[in-house]
Amino acid sequence: RPLISQQREAHQCFTGIRFLYAHKDELHSLSRDIWSNPELAGNEKHAHDRLVRFFSQDQTWTVQSHYKLPTAFKASWGPVSGGVGDPVLNVGFLCEYDALPGIGHACGHNLIAEVGAAAAVGLKAALENQTELPVPVKITVLGTPAEEELGGKIELINAGAFADIDLVFMAHPAQQDASFHPCIIIEEMLVKYYGKASHAAAYPWEGVNALDAAVLAYSNISVLRQQLKPDWRIHGIIKHGGEKPNIIPAYTELEFYLRTPLLKDLCDLKAKAEACFRAAAGATGCQVEITSPTPTYYNILPNATLASLYESNGKALGIHFPEQPTSFCGSTDFGNVSFIVPGIHPFFYICTDALNHTEEYTEAAGAEKAQLYTLRTAKALSMTAVDVVCCPDLLKKVRDDFRLAKLKQK
Numbered sequence: 048r049p050l051i052s053q054q055r056e057a058h059q060c061f062t063g064i065r066f067l068y069a070h071k072d073e074l075h076s077l078s079r080d081i082w083s084n085p086e087l088a089g090n091e092k093h094a095h096d097r098l099v100r101f102f103s104q105d106q107t108w109t110v111q112s113h114y115k116l117p118t119a120f121k122a123s124w125g126p127v128s129g130g131v132g133d134p135v136l137n138v139g140f141l142c143e144y145d146a147l148p149g150i151g152h153a154c155g156h157n158l159i160a161e162v163g164a165a166a167a168v169g170l171k172a173a174l175e176n177q178t179e180l181p182v183p184v185k186i187t188v189l190g191t192p193a194e195e196e197l198g199g200k201i202e203l204i205n206a207g208a209f210a211d212i213d214l215v216f217m218a219h220p221a222q223q224d225a226s227f228h229p230c231i232i233i234e235e236m237l238v239k240y241y242g243k244a245s246h247a248a249a250y251p252w253e254g255v256n257a258l259d260a261a262v263l264a265y266s267n268i269s270v271l272r273q274q275l276k277p278d279w280r281i282h283g284i285i286k287h288g289g290e291k292p293n294i295i296p297a298y299t300e301l302e303f304y305l306r307t308p309l310l311k312d313l314c315d316l317k318a319k320a321e322a323c324f325r326a327a328a329g330a331t332g333c334q335v336e337i338t339s340p341t342p343t344y345y346n347i348l349p350n351a352t353l354a355s356l357y358e359s360n361g362k363a364l365g366i367h368f369p370e371q372p373t374s375f376c377g378s379t380d381f382g383n384v385s386f387i388v389p390g391i392h393p394f395f396y397i398c399t400d401a402l403n404h405t406e407e408y409t410e411a412a413g414a415e416k417a418q419l420y421t422l423r424t425a426k427a428l429s430m431t432a433v434d435v436v437c438c439p440d441l442l443k444k445v446r447d448d449f450r451l452a453k454l455k456q457k
């Protein structure tokens with residue numbers, strides 16, 4: 048790129064970073080408030096209202112509360128600059144804010160909300176007053192509820208919320224920084240066994256024991272696990288196991304998560320798991336019902352250009368990226384977004400060795416010391432967005448990577 052445009056970008060990045068530094072307390076209070084009021088998937092009323100207030104206080108944002116879903120929102124700014132009639136480049140940032148049952152913000156989604164909001168206001172600070180951007184730029188923040196359950200982003204995709212977004216950014220707390228780490232496909236299976244109640248001491252021979260079916264199913268899956276590929280996962284719980292020891296359980300319910308890196312492997316795993324569940328029904332004489340109550344979350348598609356820009360910007364801010372990240376990964380509904388819009392979902396360290404989905408991680412996600420890392424991540428995302436909006440060649444490369452990554456999946 049010509050030196051003059053590099054200097055201009057550096058200046059814009061600096062303006063965005065200075066803005067975030069000046070607003071760090073307000074941004075921390077945003078995530079701390081969400082952390083102090085943990086809400087389960089689909090019920091994030093407090094977080095929704097808090098984020099809507101955050102954007103509404105600056106009247107240059109157009110804010111839509113309850114956007115397409117009861118606890119989703121949309122905040123948009125712009126377009127600015129570019130030529131009259133040029134197609135607008137709409138840069139999206141995503142905020143998640145749901146918590147886990149019993150352990151609060153043990154996955155740090157309060158920090159995802161902060162990163163998304165901070166990166167968006169940082170980019171706005173960098174772009175406002177710009178008159179010479181190569182294309183008109185708009186910023187859209189989507190509040191995407193229910194990542195831990197239900198798949199809020201998938202519902203938003205189906206409702207058309209991503210239709211006009213060109214690029215999408217978010218980041219997730221983890222044990223290490225990584226510009227990309229594969230998140231795998233997940234499908235949920237709900238298994239219900241129907242038996243027949245009876246007095247467990249007086250007439251056990253009259254009963255059909257649905258708990259026995261659940262226990263056999265759990266054991267069948269544990270045996271199956273020995274023969275699965277190393278990167279496949281299947282794990283579950285017994286959600287309902289009966290009412291009282293002296294009543295032969297007439298109904299039990301299990302919930303299992305099935306995960307594989309590739310869609311075709313998921314079909315194999317589903318068939319094997321289903322055989323385990325049906326065998327348990329056959330052995331006990333129960334009826335079985337198997338459903339997939341939520342949509343499948345896809346793997347995340349990589350975007351090499353965005354990842355490399357994010358790493359250069361992150362390194363300039365002091366982020367260390369291990370050569371071979373071994374960090375946590377699970378599954379995310381961002382995977383489905385990555386198939387329709389080019390984007391990145393880096394992971395970031397939050398100054399703890401604790402693991403996600405533990406009480407220790409909940410503690411860390413609310414701590415002051417996570418802030419340096421959270422805001423640094425937001426700055427790296429803003430800078431990456433500045434790079435792409437200022438340089439049409441980079442935008443083209445990002446789009447080419449997106450198309451290539453999709454082709455490789457076929």
Ligand SMILES: NCCCC[C@H](NC(=O)CCCN)C(=O)O
Nearest residue numbers: 194195196197230376377378379
């Ligand atoms: N319907 C179940 C979805 C579980 C999603 C959950 N997500 C996370 O932990 C965030 C990980 C980000 N990659 C999971 O168990 O993977």
